[in-house]
Amino acid sequence: MTVAIDQEMPRLDVVRTRQLKLPITLTAVVLLLGLLFLLSPVKGDSVFRIGDGTAVALDDIHVPSSATMWVTWVLLVLLAAWTWADAVLYRRTRMWLPIAYALLAIFAFLTWAAQGGGVIPVAGTLAGALSLSVPLVYGALAGVIGERGGVVNIAIEGQLLLGAFAAVLLSSITHSPFVGLVGAMIGGVLVAFVLAAFSIRYLVDQIIVGVVLNVLVSGLTGFLYGALLSPNEATLNSAATFSKWPIPLLADIPIIGPVLFNQTFIVYLMYVTVALVAWGLYRTRWGLRLRSVGEHPQAADTVGIKVNPTRFWNVLLAGAIAGVGGAYFTLVSVPQFTKDMTAGLGFIALAAVIFGGWDPIRATLAALLFGFATNLQNLLTVLKTPIPSEFMLMLPYLVTILAVAGFAGQIKAPAADGKPYIKA
Structure with missing residues (x-):
């Protein structure tokens, strides 16, 4: 039997669209920086202190x-012009370009902030950001696991908060930070259990359940x-850290070395x-x-x-991981719990998930970027820059919005993310 092939069959044309979000965002940032440099000119030198107290002495x-x-x-x-060229020619911009752009923009801004002999402690800034x-x-890893399985984990904030509370309570009673860490994981799992039960078993809207849980x-x-x-305070709110x-x-x-390898157990556990x-996924x-x-x-x-049991158990796993993040507040940062001490970081972690394209490595890098923006607020206050203090308080959230809206590009969530599964 022979098969005839029609040589005249029409080909399907490929529809290409220009991705303009990234070039528009980069152009807006470079214009704002140029305006800042013009309106607030600087003189003298900026000093970057790279000495970190190690055996190797490094000059400023x-x-x-x-x-x-x-x-x-x-x-x-x-670099911004490069992204415009990519958009015009329907080319995909390489990952290194926005990363290089962000590093250069930060360097230029810090040079401006340290005008007139101001000192930027590089190692201290990086350690604070970490x-x-x-x-x-x-929180971002918890969000990646949940959403890769089809469950939107809006309740990361609640998991962090209950983890911090359980950690300080059990650590104060037992005088053991490891017991507090286990308690934090249990606290995160409890919040995740309620989220999974209502959204997977009873098919309640996942967004609503997450917001209510928070x-x-x-x-x-x-x-x-x-x-x-x-x-x-002395017996129940004074954790062993x-x-x-x-x-x-x-x-x-x-x-x-001091930034990455002189840390606490929770940081090493994070690595x-x-x-x-990343490997298991x-x-x-x-x-x-x-x-x-x-x-x-x-x-x-x-x-x-x-499907549903797989989703259920992975939501619990995500809750345990988020609980460890909550333990960091009370077992490392401060030995006491205060009301709403997570301060909305769960939502920024969720933004890191989106910015990172639901990939654990990229979400981690996004979380590091947002942590650096938060630490930058403190650094600018020390340097006494002319930026209004209200703007500096807004800085981490502005960076979050800018990253998700502009740098994230055309990203797609997992196809069944947020959709309950009903077996036919």
Whole structure:
């Protein structure tokens, strides 16, 4: 039998669209920086202190403020023009370009902020950024696991908050930070259990359940703080905290050594958790099943994967991870719990999930960026920049909005994200 092939069959044309969000955002940022540099000119040198107290002594780096700012600004203009060329030619902009743009923009802005001999402590700034990023990283990983499985985890804020509360309570009673850490994981799992039960078992809208849980946990921990912790500060609200454990040799590496390898147990656990989630999501049966129930639950069901139980247990796993992030507040940052001490970081972690394209590594990098923006607020206050204090309080949230709206590009959530599965 012969098969005739019609040579005249019309071809399907590929529809291409220009991606303008990134070039528009980069252009807006470079224009704002140029306006800032013009309206507030600088003189003298800016000083970047890279000495970090390690055995290797490093001298401060002095750069001419005005010249450095404008040279860097020209480079930013060229990178923005590159993205416009990519958009016109229907090319996809490489990942390195926005990363390089962000680093140059930060460098130019810090050079302006340190005008007139101001000192930027590089190692201290990075260490502070990492410290503020730890709860965000744990929250972002929890969001990635939940949404890869098809459940929108709006309740990250509640999981962080109840984790912080449970950690300080159990650590204060037992005088063991490890018991407090286990308690924080249990607290995160409890919030995740309610989210999973209502959204997966009873098919309640996941967004509504998450928002209600955040409000419920905020009110519950606030009540227990006033009724239980506040009157018994010495016995119930004075946690045994994790101390720093410097890793021999690695902690002595200039600049990055004290930042990355002179940390507490929870930070080292974060490194391991990020690596395990990133590896497991793409390299193991667990990750394949998780992604399948979040992308195409009907197809997963036909090959024998139990969709709703898979979603349920992974939401609980995400809650445990978020609980560890909550423990960082009371077992590392401060040894006491205060009302609403997470201050909305759960929502910024959710933004990191979106900015990172539901990928654990990219979501971690996004969380680090938001942590750096938060720490930058404190640095600018110390440097006494002419920026109004109200704007500096808004800075982390402005960076979050800018990143999600502009840098994230045309990203797509898992196909079944937020959609309950009803077996036919």
